[in-house]
Amino acid sequence: MGRVSAMGVSGVDVSGVDVAVIGAGIVGCMTAREVLDRWPGASVAVVEGDAVGSGASRRSAGLHFPRGASTRVREMAGVSELRYRALRAELPGLPVYDVDTTVIAPGNADGRLRQVYLPGAGLRRTDVVPEVLNGLPEGDGAWQVSGGQYADVQGVAQALAAALRPEVRFLEGTRVTGMVSGSDGVELDLSSGGTLRAAKVLLAPGPWVADPAWASWLEPLGLRVKKVVALHVERRPSPGDGVVVFEDEDAFLLPVHHRGHWLFSYTCRQWDVLPEQVPGHLTPVEIAEAHAALARFAPELLPLSTTGRVFCDAYSPDRAPVVRAVDPHSNVVFAGAANGSGYRLAPAIAAEAAALLGPLHSSSTVPPRTVASRSFT
Ligand SMILES: Cc1cc2nc3c(=O)[nH]c(=O)nc-3n(C[C@H](O)[C@H](O)[C@H](O)COP(=O)(O)OP(=O)(O)OC[C@H]3O[C@@H](n4cnc5c(N)ncnc54)[C@H](O)[C@@H]3O)c2cc1C
Incomplete structure (x- = not known):
């Protein structure tokens, strides 16, 4: 199979990336942003089988309300509320609307x-x-x-992607058909015929948890x-x-x-x-x-x-989102299973996922800085 090359943020054509995100729903887009917040200059590619925001995110009612049935979900709801507030300040046109x-x-x-x-x-x-x-x-x-607030979740995912595009390579209309994790990274087979190498993979497939490319890794999670x-x-x-x-x-x-x-x-x-x-x-x-x-x-x-x-x-079995490494080499982090709350918890899921993906050691990255310091403008 041939190799796709992904354009690194430094402008250098590289045969692999630091992080490949699978799935450009609200969770994948939010996590791509988090990765760059933590490791500015990291090379990131988002591989999406359809179009940005076209999975569960497209049909979402997009309601956030300040509630959680468990301590973990309440904490995540609190984190997400703050992060959405900050994001709306950064991207004033974001289709998120306050609601009594x-x-x-x-x-x-x-x-x-x-x-x-x-x-x-x-x-x-x-x-x-x-x-x-x-x-x-x-x-x-x-x-x-x-x-309380609600959103056009597909619109939010698309706005995040648009803001990220100068730094992140989006491979839309491109399915991941196979994935092999080794001690030196992960190799993704793509429906376009190529292969993408990544040091780390963020797997955010929404409800596509039974895809043969990763079903055996997710099976123990009981989703x-x-x-x-x-x-x-x-x-x-x-x-x-x-x-x-x-x-x-x-x-x-x-x-x-x-x-x-x-x-x-x-x-x-x-x-x-x-x-x-x-x-x-x-x-x-x-x-x-x-x-x-x-x-x-x-x-x-x-x-x-x-x-x-x-x-x-x-x-998920405990009705809290799952964010954890799922492959034998801990290179592939699954993020999702948000139990019908994937919009309102996406920023918190993304924060946990990005933390698990690090530290990134690529020569293209520079040392981490605080999350709040990054701006899209
Ligand atoms: C009708 C409805 C109402 C909802 N209402 C709310 C609500 O009010 N509040 C709330 O918080 N949540 C709500 N949700 C839930 C929320 O929309 C989801 O939890 C959230 O959108 C999940 O986002 P995601 O990014 O994980 O998944 P998705 O948006 O599904 O994104 C996953 C992406 O992965 C891609 N993909 C899958 N397989 C592959 C592959 N092999 N290769 C490449 N790409 C692949 C898909 O094409 C898809 O775009 C609702 C959901 C629905 C359906």
Whole structure:
């Protein structure tokens, strides 16, 4: 097989890179950025089988809210919130939008809500019922939290890629078809017919965890892939409308202001699907499941909610993201299995992944500097 050559950041044509990122979703793009933050001058290539942001990231509802069911996820949510804030300051056009957040839960849930929402969220009881609900079910109460935002996740991935392109080589439309890890690095076979050598690999395949190129390495992690579904509610949100989170149903109603409709996300329980076999369209089963969840809170929205988006995401046994080396030589770091929260936790996942990829010893790199010092402008 021939070799692809990757252009190093120094402008020198090299036959390999310090880091190859597989998958240009939100996690892969965010990690490429983190790697350069930590090791300015590192040579980085991102290999993407389709186009930037075209996997789970394309269908994402992109909601971040300041919550985590476990200590690890709460910590990651806190880290991500700060990093998204910094990123938005660096890239003002980023398609990320602040949103007021109301949580609906049984009236006596205050204690347990305080355990899962971040202290900085300022959880507080409210008498204001979101207009979209037309009242609360008997026995339920409402709370407000701060820090919510939602994004066009594909747009965020594309904006990150655009900002990185001067420094990072993006190989779109190029699948990794095989991967061999040795003591001196990793060799990637590419669908374009070439081979890319990398000292380290960041594997961010989203729900493509069963790809033959890495399935045997990921098998011990016990990951499973579940369908993720959201209905589009064809009602235009008012400017002041915020997201409504249904705590015990693991569901939310999000005003997607920039698209001009609401979105209802519920927990679909169709497990063990393959991304290449998930059709991009809803079936009557999914619409019925979602309607059953929505009927308790906003039955008048059901006739407006017959369309939406369907894809899938990777889930881990403990419902916390997985970031760890998976090959015998610890050259390949897997980052993902974010359990339907890959947008909101991506910056924290990327920070952990980049730390695990280092230290990088390439002659093209210069000593690490602090993450905050890098600017895209
Ligand atoms: C309908 C829906 C709603 C969601 N809502 C939310 C939400 O509100 N908040 C939230 O935080 N998360 C949400 N998620 C989850 C979130 O979107 C995902 O966790 C996140 O996008 C995963 O990002 P990723 O970069 O890991 O994967 P992806 O975006 O799937 O990227 C992986 C990339 O790897 C590429 N790839 C795969 N195999 C290969 C190969 N062999 N060679 C080269 N490239 C390859 C794919 O083409 C893909 O582009 C939602 C997901 C869905 C489907």
